[in-house]
Amino acid sequence: MEEYNVPLNIEETVENDVPSGKEEHGENDVLLKVEDLKVSFFTPAGEVKAVDGISYTLGYNEVMGIVGESGSGKSVEAYSIIGLLQNPGKVIGGKVEFEGEDLLAYTPEQMRQFRGNKVSMIFQNPMTCLNPVYTIGNQLMEALTCHNSKPAKKKDENGEPSPEGEEPEEEEYTHVSKQEARQRAIEMLELVGINNAEKRMDQYPHEFSGGMRQRAMIAMALICRPKLLIADEPTTALDVTIQAQILELMKDLQKKENTSIIFITHNLGVVAEICDRVSVMYAGRIVEQGKVNDIFYNPQHPYTKRLLASIPRLDEETTERLVPIEGTPIDLLNPPEGCNFGPRCSECMKICLRQKPPFAEVGEGHISACWLHYKDMIDKGEAEK
Amino acid sequence: MSEERRKLVEVENLKKYFPVKGKLFEKKFVQAVESVSLSIYKGETLGLVGESGCGKTTLGRTIIRLYEPTDGRIVYDGVPIFDKAENISVKMLPYRRKMQIIFQDPSGSLDPRMTVGEIIGESLDIHKITSSRGERTERIRQLLDEVGLNTEHANRFPHEFSGGQQQRVGIARALAVEPEFIVCDEPISALDVSIQSQVVNMLEDLQESKGLTYLFIAHDVSVVRHISDRIGVMYLGCLVELAESYELCSHPIHPYTQTLLSAVPLPDPEKNKTRQRILLEGDIPSPINPPSGCRFHTRCPYATDRCREEMPELKEYSPGHFGACHLLEQNG
Numbered sequence: 001m002e003e004y005n006v007p008l009n010i011e012e013t014v015e016n017d018v019p020s021g022k023e024e025h026g027e028n029d030v031l032l033k034v035e036d037l038k039v040s041f042f043t044p045a046g047e048v049k050a051v052d053g054i055s056y057t058l059g060y061n062e063v064m065g066i067v068g069e070s071g072s073g074k075s076v077e078a079y080s081i082i083g084l085l086q087n088p089g090k091v092i093g094g095k096v097e098f099e100g101e102d103l104l105a106y107t108p109e110q111m112r113q114f115r116g117n118k119v120s121m122i123f124q125n126p127m128t129c130l131n132p133v134y135t136i137g138n139q140l141m142e143a144l145t146c147h148n149s150k151p152a153k154k155k156d157e158n159g160e161p162s163p164e165g166e167e168p169e170e171e172e173y174t175h176v177s178k179q180e181a182r183q184r185a186i187e188m189l190e191l192v193g194i195n196n197a198e199k200r201m202d203q204y205p206h207e208f209s210g211g212m213r214q215r216a217m218i219a220m221a222l223i224c225r226p227k228l229l230i231a232d233e234p235t236t237a238l239d240v241t242i243q244a245q246i247l248e249l250m251k252d253l254q255k256k257e258n259t260s261i262i263f264i265t266h267n268l269g270v271v272a273e274i275c276d277r278v279s280v281m282y283a284g285r286i287v288e289q290g291k292v293n294d295i296f297y298n299p300q301h302p303y304t305k306r307l308l309a310s311i312p313r314l315d316e317e318t319t320e321r322l323v324p325i326e327g328t329p330i331d332l333l334n335p336p337e338g339c340n341f342g343p344r345c346s347e348c349m350k351i352c353l354r355q356k357p358p359f360a361e362v363g364e365g366h367i368s369a370c371w372l373h374y375k376d377m378i379d380k381g382e383a384e385k
Numbered sequence: 386m387s388e389e390r391r392k393l394v395e396v397e398n399l400k401k402y403f404p405v406k407g408k409l410f411e412k413k414f415v416q417a418v419e420s421v422s423l424s425i426y427k428g429e430t431l432g433l434v435g436e437s438g439c440g441k442t443t444l445g446r447t448i449i450r451l452y453e454p455t456d457g458r459i460v461y462d463g464v465p466i467f468d469k470a471e472n473i474s475v476k477m478l479p480y481r482r483k484m485q486i487i488f489q490d491p492s493g494s495l496d497p498r499m500t501v502g503e504i505i506g507e508s509l510d511i512h513k514i515t516s517s518r519g520e521r522t523e524r525i526r527q528l529l530d531e532v533g534l535n536t537e538h539a540n541r542f543p544h545e546f547s548g549g550q551q552q553r554v555g556i557a558r559a560l561a562v563e564p565e566f567i568v569c570d571e572p573i574s575a576l577d578v579s580i581q582s583q584v585v586n587m588l589e590d591l592q593e594s595k596g597l598t599y600l601f602i603a604h605d606v607s608v609v610r611h612i613s614d615r616i617g618v619m620y621l622g623c624l625v626e627l628a629e630s631y632e633l634c635s636h637p638i639h640p641y642t643q644t645l646l647s648a649v650p651l652p653d654p655e656k657n658k659t660r661q662r663i664l665l666e667g668d669i670p671s672p673i674n675p676p677s678g679c680r681f682h683t684r685c686p687y688a689t690d691r692c693r694e695e696m697p698e699l700k701e702y703s704p705g706h707f708g709a710c711h712l713l714e715q716n717g
Binding site for chain 1: 436437547549550577578579580581582583585586589604606607608610611612634644645646647648649650651652653654655656657662664665668669
């Protein structure tokens with residue numbers, strides 16, 4: 001069996017092309033660069049390749065959606081960026097660069113400084129993330145004082161990324177007085193749309209409703225003005241009317257605070273609502289990536305196409321029968337040799353079962369990993385044989 | 386849908402209150418379902434949507450009397466099975482053969498210590514459906530086949546299955562007694578997107594081949610819209626609107642339905658941008674202390690004094706389209 005090497009060149013060119021879409025931010029345009037990240041869980045049953053070589057870049061002020069089903073590795077990928085990977089999980093390869101710094105080389109202490117100040121995270125279930133025995137205000141202020149960030153005097157967004165190499169921790173730590181922290185926490189609560197912020201500060205998480213708790217979580221995540229916010233299914237546990245409120249809030253804050261967001265979800269509606277660019281993940285790999293309109297109106301990868309066809313839509317006139325994706329997601333303990341989606345794909349070819357497909361550029365900043373894009377070439381190859 | 390439109394299930398003024406601990410000698414109730422009246426016709430799918438805590442699951446469970454109703458009347462196929470006023474409360478066992486339920490959490494509703502065959506066979510034994518051992522095994526095989534599982538799966542335990550397969554076992558268990566009416570309580574919300582459509586299609590196929598009637602409860606309006614003939618919308622224990630599913634989604638008349646529909650994010654970036662969105666203030670009030678009058682008035686943008694005092698009744702405003710709102714009355 002000969003291997004088809006030609007496409008690999010295309011993959012490289014694509015990678016160079018992706019960031020060029022965001023030229024207006026100047027040379028400093030890439031906030032986060034993930035390159036061939038590989039994360040495995042070493043379980044007694046064997047190695048589970050939860051994330052198997054994914055690459056993407058995130059620009060300033062950009063909202064990137066990561067969509068996938070459960071087990072596709074979307075959360076694991078985010079956790080490994082921020083260094084929160086749980087024990088059997090290990091990053092076994094690749095690079096994560098944040099403003100040019102290699103995050104994977106950070107010591108735990110550096111990472112601790114980095115979290116909160118530069119990156120913060122919102123989780124799916126706000127109740128389990130808030131400490132039930134401390135007041136909301138207490139937890140907000142703690143986030144601020146722990147991360148020794150100054151209460152931003154003014155927005156210095158294009159300001160030099162403060163000498164970030166070594167942390168001037170002790171010095172800055174004292175900069176936030178208790179009153180300052182409290183003031184800032186109240187401001188933050190007001191910003192996320194919590195009325196009576198003064199009074200709410202002294203309440204405990206159980207006195208908040210689900211939507212309010214998620215607002216408080218967002219306030220906590222943004223209190224140090226991070227450049228990157230990772231939102232892991234932030235609206236999944238919420239009701240749809242509350243979800244609408246939170247999404248509006250996040251869109252609003254994203255504009256006000258110029259935060260980049262990585263938005264992880266399985267809900268395609270939410271992605272269409274909030275994201276600028278989308279990466280579709282399947283079984284630990286990105287299968288398609290592009291601008292939100294490209295993904296929804298011109299999907300190229302069979303998985304994306306089938307996924308979009310399989311969801312019932314509220315806005316369509318007729319209720320046609322759904323077209324489900326047959327089969328079940330693959331067992332990551334024994335991933336197939338070829339394309340991970342191959343066993344469930346209706347257009348599966350011979351090569352799909354033998355070799356992982358490389359990315360093909362199918363549009364401007366729109367890439368898809370599928371052998372179908374090389375069909376002509378493959379047919380020619382077969383014919384020549 | 387069948388031409389005669391026979392009413393299979395009729396519910397009148399059904400109430401379900403749960404007692405909660407108050408202070409000493411103080412009685413408090415969660416008013417989970419408050420005076421709901423509706424009919425389910427034979428062969429149709431009635432969808433119930435609403436946010437969490439709106440009482441849709443309680444309503445479903447009360448209709449098949451997994452919960453004892455606090456007040457009201459339930460008629461199944463012309464026979465009253467519960468009537469508080471006339472003190473009727475029939476033995477449910479014979480009716481369990483006709484009414485079944487599929488639960489939301491597939492793993493939680495299957496006994497982990499029983500094999501799939503035992504789980505499905507249990508209801509066959511209780512209702513003495515099969516006469517011989519061979520027949521029983523044959524029936525279990527047939528059921529597994531109907532829900533798309535392999536026959537050798539009968540000897541496995543629930544934990545060996547994926548979520549979608551577990552839900553199929555739950556469906557097979559409900560089908561074992563050949564029911565006429567199935568309450569589907571969020572049967573797909575615990576499943577992955579690509580698996581959801583498989584289960585939805587299977588439920589539709591089964592309905593067609595067996596002439597089943599469904600009460601389909603879910604919080605995802607898109608799914609309910611897809612599978613249902615008619616949809617009821619619940620808010621804080623009350624049914625606020627009921628109509629044919631296309632009619633309801635295209636011309637919602639109750640302010641709450643309008644908000645609910647506008648809050649659903651569409652998988653369509655351009656439409657989301659242009660769409661008018663009604664955002665609600667605040668959260669759902671507590672059902673222990675529900676607002677007076679119309680329960681939606683605290684969040685309703687159009688609320689008037691009348692809404693604060695008087696609870697609106699569910700009335701028919703156009704053929705088959707019911708709504709419970711004072712504003713509709715004024716507008717004629």
